[in-house]
C-alpha cells in the first residue's frame with residue numbers, strides 16, 4: 001500500500017496527477033492547486049548506558065510487538081527536541097532535560113506502509129535521565145539492550161533505520 005492521498009484535503013474532490021518541476025504531483029482541479037506531499041517529522045531518542053541502549057516494545061499498530069527506539073510524531077507547533085523528551089517520558093517514564101540531548105542524525109526513511117518520515121534522532125546519556133523505567137502509553141515494555149545483543153537478535157528486534165544509526169553513534 002502506498003501512503004498517498006486520493007482526495008483533496010481542502011475540498012474532498014478526487015485528485016489527479018500532473019507533472020510539475022519534473023515530478024508527478026497530486027493536483028485538485030476544483031481548487032486549482034497542487035496538494036503537496038511531505039514526509040512527516042518524528043523525533044526519536046537513543047538513551048545510552050555504557051554499551052546498552054534503551055528500546056521500547058510497541059504496544060500499538062503498526063508494528064505492535066516490535067522493539068524500537070522511543071519515538072513519535074511531532075505535535076504541530078512542537079520543537080523537535082521537546083518531542084523527543086516528551087516521547088521518552090510517555091513511553092519509558094524517564095525524564096531528561098532538553099539541554100542534555102544531542103542531535104546525531106536527520107534521516108528520510110520509509111517506515112510503515114510506505115509512509116515517509118523525517119526522523120530526527122537525538123542521543124542522551126543515561127546518567128542525565130531519571131532512573132526508574134516504567135513502560136507507558138503506546139509501549140508494552142521498555143528495557144536496555146546490549147548493542148551486541150541487538151545485532152544478533154534479528155527475530156525479535158526491529159531492524160529498522162532507527163537501529164542502523166546505533167552503529168554510527170556507538
Ligand SMILES: [Zn+2]
Nearest residue numbers: 008011028031
Ligand atoms: Zn480541492
